[in-house]
Amino acid sequence: MYIEVKNVSREYTQKGTTFKALDKVNLNIARGEFICLLGPSGCGKTTLLNSLAGFEQVTEGSIKIDGAEVKEPSIKNVTIFQNYGLLPWRTVQKNVELGLESKGMAKQEIQDIADKYIDIVGLTAFKKHHPYQLSGGMQQRVAIARALAVDPDIIFMDEPFGALDALTRMKMQDEISAICKNQQKTIIFVTHDIDESVFLADRIVIMTPNPGKIKTIVKVDLCGTRDRTSTDFLKVRDWVFAEFEMKEKDQIDYFI
Amino acid sequence: MKKISRIIGGFAIMIITWQLIFQFGHYNQALFPSPQGVVKGFKELMTQGVLVDDIYDSMIRFLIGYSISVVLGITLGLILGWFRGIWGFINPIVQVLRPISPMAWLPFIVLWFGIGDIPAIVIIFIAAFFPILLSTVSAVGNVDQTYLKIAKNFGIKQPQILTKIILPATFPNIATGLHLALGTAWVFLVAGEMVGAQTGLGFLIIDARNNLRADMLMAAMIVIGVLGLLLDSLIRLLEQRIYKRWGIVANERSAS
Ligand SMILES: Nc1ncnc2c1ncn2[C@@H]1O[C@H](COP(=O)(O)OP(=O)(O)O)[C@@H](O)[C@H]1O
Ligand SMILES: [Mg+2]
Numbered sequence A: 001m002y003i004e005v006k007n008v009s010r011e012y013t014q015k016g017t018t019f020k021a022l023d024k025v026n027l028n029i030a031r032g033e034f035i036c037l038l039g040p041s042g043c044g045k046t047t048l049l050n051s052l053a054g055f056e057q058v059t060e061g062s063i064k065i066d067g068a069e070v071k072e073p074s075i076k077n078v079t080i081f082q083n084y085g086l087l088p089w090r091t092v093q094k095n096v097e098l099g100l101e102s103k104g105m106a107k108q109e110i111q112d113i114a115d116k117y118i119d120i121v122g123l124t125a126f127k128k129h130h131p132y133q134l135s136g137g138m139q140q141r142v143a144i145a146r147a148l149a150v151d152p153d154i155i156f157m158d159e160p161f162g163a164l165d166a167l168t169r170m171k172m173q174d175e176i177s178a179i180c181k182n183q184q185k186t187i188i189f190v191t192h193d194i195d196e197s198v199f200l201a202d203r204i205v206i207m208t209p210n211p212g213k214i215k216t217i218v219k220v221d222l223c224g225t226r227d228r229t230s231t232d233f234l235k236v237r238d239w240v241f242a243e244f245e246m247k248e249k250d251q252i253d254y255f256i
Numbered sequence B: 001m002k003k004i005s006r007i008i009g010g011f012a013i014m015i016i017t018w019q020l021i022f023q024f025g026h027y028n029q030a031l032f033p034s035p036q037g038v039v040k041g042f043k044e045l046m047t048q049g050v051l052v053d054d055i056y057d058s059m060i061r062f063l064i065g066y067s068i069s070v071v072l073g074i075t076l077g078l079i080l081g082w083f084r085g086i087w088g089f090i091n092p093i094v095q096v097l098r099p100i101s102p103m104a105w106l107p108f109i110v111l112w113f114g115i116g117d118i119p120a121i122v123i124i125f126i127a128a129f130f131p132i133l134l135s136t137v138s139a140v141g142n143v144d145q146t147y148l149k150i151a152k153n154f155g156i157k158q159p160q161i162l163t164k165i166i167l168p169a170t171f172p173n174i175a176t177g178l179h180l181a182l183g184t185a186w187v188f189l190v191a192g193e194m195v196g197a198q199t200g201l202g203f204l205i206i207d208a209r210n211n212l213r214a215d216m217l218m219a220a221m222i223v224i225g226v227l228g229l230l231l232d233s234l235i236r237l238l239e240q241r242i243y244k245r246w247g248i249v250a251n252e253r254s255a256s
Helices: A044-054 A092-103 A107-120 A134-147 A168-181 A194-200 A230-256 B002-027 B035-047 B050-082 B084-097 B103-114 B117-143 B147-153 B160-196 B201-210 B215-246
Strands: A003-014 A017-029 A035-036 A060-065 A075-080 A152-159 A186-191 A203-208 A213-219
Touching: A003 A044, A003 A107, A017 A044, A017 A213, A035 A194, A044 A060, A044 A075, A044 A152, A044 A186, A075 A134, A075 B147, A092 A107, A092 A134, A092 B160, A107 A134, A134 A168, A134 A194, A168 A194, A168 B201, A186 A194, A194 A230, A213 A230, A213 B215, B002 B035, B035 B050, B035 B215, B050 B084, B050 B117, B050 B160, B050 B201, B084 B117, B103 B160, B117 B160, B147 B160, B160 B201, B160 B215, B201 B215
Parallel strands: A035 A186, A035 A203, A075 A152, A152 A186
Antiparallel strands: A003 A017, A003 A060, A203 A213
């Protein structure tokens, strides 16, 4: 398997008490898959993503990408942060060039690559703008272009559309899904929005909190461009809803 | 428009009050000059060419002293802010040195460097250095962690992290420190020149006093005030451009 998560646990110790953010998580991801990590707040989605991206170390178990243990962030696996992480002092162009600058390329080459990806996300007219002059959706597109520009194998996204309004959000979902089909990247996408996960994912990893665990993995067998109103789409969506409702039932039993 | 009329009104009231006090107070011109007297003194200073020379000398000293503290303060601030361990040792020393008025250094400075340009330059340097250093160090401590994660992710190494991420990220806060330091340094320029120099605006004050020319004294004071205001406006303009570029909304309650 391309990405192998084996028996991974992550504990946080605060003021003497330990808290299990991840408990014995196992997950295998194939190259080119679009994976959504779905679950309520606090179920360890960010912790798992940061561990995969090498920003955090796990307490137990191992994470391997392409056979090698993950120890630190690598330019081959780019993370897109929820607050976009654009550098406000750089123009759109310069932001997209950021990751290319440490690759030892010629200036012209860097510019050409940046131009290409700015064009892909449809922001050529805004190349010379600064982030504060752009809407949230446009800023997110810059972040996506910046990630794609370094031609990574994997893109990690932590609730990238969380701060966008519903309509912009759906538009971005359309775009990211189109871009991903063309670019052949492996994507790990964190969300707490069920519809979003059904629309985007090849497989949905459903997580539950206290301690953070994988409950089930739902395979989404919807081919081609997904229609949010088709019966097949709604079927998968109901499936995922049911998974969460079962969890609520458990909790009710528990409290009684 | 309203602002300008207020400014003119304020000054008009001040000058009228001044004139009235002069008229009915029957003070000695050498102790309390009239507005017309000051204008005449100002003209005299201009025709003699003294004022322009003194302004020039003061400005050159100011520029040199201030520039050195900007370069040193920011460079050291970035390094010490980044290497917190070293700052732990330096910080207590700075806290002891900082409350010492730059003027207290003057006897030593004059003993070591003699009378001339250098004492004023050193005084300006000392006055501006600490605010710049401290604002830079604290700005480095407050850099958004996301920027550092991005740098790591995109394979940016030291010293590029310092120049590409930390310096620009901290620049708005540093600019505030530069602004503060400019005002303080200007105040101490005059003080430094009153003791350590044979030319400049500070010397002009002493010279006017020695010759019992209250009108020239007052004229020099007004010039110092106006120049200080001009410098302040200049750096405020610069600051606002930086804020705008960095996407920081200028706050409404600016003190003017
Ligand atoms: N640095 C940390 N220190 C202590 N606890 C943490 C830390 N980061 C996350 N946690 C805890 O771990 C749990 C999972 O957090 P997180 O991975 O952010 O969840 P999610 O992204 O699914 O909302 C939460 O209960 C959170 O409080
Ligand atoms: Mg999270």
